[in-house]
Amino acid sequence: MMSSAFESGLLRMRPRCQCSPEWSGTLCTERYDDCRNGGQDLCVHGLCIDADRLIAGQPRFQCICESGWEAPAGNPACVADVDECNLANKPCSTNPLVPCFNTQGSFYCGNCPSGWQGNGYSCQDVDECLTNNGGCSSAPMVQCLNTMGSFHCGSCPPGYEGDGRTCTQANICSSNNGGCHPLATCTSTTGSSFPTCTCPEGYTGNGYGPSGCTHISNICQTNNPCVNGQCTSTSSGYICHCSPGWEGLHCDHNINECSSNPCQNGGTCTDGVNGFTCNCTAQWTGAFCQTPQQGTNH
Structure with missing residues (x-):
């Protein structure tokens, strides 16, 4: 009997500890580790960092979220996907604009547009003019002009028509008879911006311009071509009858x-x-x- 009474007295004499919310045990020597006690999936997509409890019986911790995840309001776990495509600093190229595709916990960028090269996060201009003159004409040669993300061809040279990619010999005779006399025959010459003008039968002259062809029946009267002789009109032209001592088509060469x-x-x-x-x-x-x-x- 005495032994039991003695033990009861000792129990009444042992101190009783009022622990703070973070500690437990008879002497408040055991600290709560909410991350360990909560298991590996407490933060789901993040690293759990234990924190001191402020309220008894209420676990307290914080999560360091993995890239692409965040904790929603009222929930410390990293269970909300971050929409990287809607961030203020766009992760994909904006000049040129490349589409961004959000995924759970991540994202990816589309392809750089035509005229650009890169991985979609960044794009660099392609200088199309460095290869095959950019597709512009090389015969005749047309200048290729590179621009950001594109290029364009210069104008076809004089005597040619087209869009710069393809240049064809222009038919100079199609407009105003190429500058020839209205009665003359205009013929385009390859590689030349000037036509060949030929007066019709019964006319003579170089064929160019409004006075390029003269009617033969009047040439002996209006413009005697025989320098030292007499002019006689014929159906196909004229004949010069040279004075003594002269020769040539127009009697302009002295006979030696x-x-x-x-x-x-x-x-x-x-x-x-x-x-x-x-x-x-x-x-x-x-x-x-x-x-x-x-x-x-x-």
Whole structure:
């Protein structure tokens, strides 16, 4: 009996501890670890960091969320997906604009648009002009002009028409007869911006412009082409009848009578119009230096 009474007295004498919310045990030596007690899935998509309890019996902790996850209001667990595509700082390229696709806990970017290269997070301009002149004409050569995300071709050179990618020989004769006389035949010449103008039968001239072709029946009267001769009109043109000493289509070339070497015995020939003069040596005389001078021994 005495033993039981003694033990009861000791129990009444042992101190009783009032623990704070974070601690437990007879002497308040056991600390609560809410992360360990709550298991691995307490934060779901994050790392659990234990915190001191403020209210007895109420676990307290915080979660460090993994990238792409966040804790919703009123719930410390990382169970809410972060929509990266709606963040203020867009994760995908904005210049040029690349589409962003949100996924649970992550996201991905679409492809860079045509004219750009990269992974979608960033895009760089492609210089199309570095390859095959960008598709612009190379015969004839047309300048390729690179722009951000694209390019364009310059104009076709004079004498050609097209969009710069393809240039074809322009038909210069299709407008205003190419500048030829209205009656002339206009013909385009490859590689040239000027046409060939040909006057019709019964007309003469270079064919260019309003006065490029002249009616042959009037040419002998209006513009005598025979310089040193008489002009006679024909059905196909005209004929020049040259004055003595002249030759050529328009009688504008002096005949060189000295070309036949008419001067004899060392005489020197001087050409004239429709004639010549022989300058004889001292021993000879005559029109052709054919007569010996009197008193000269040979």
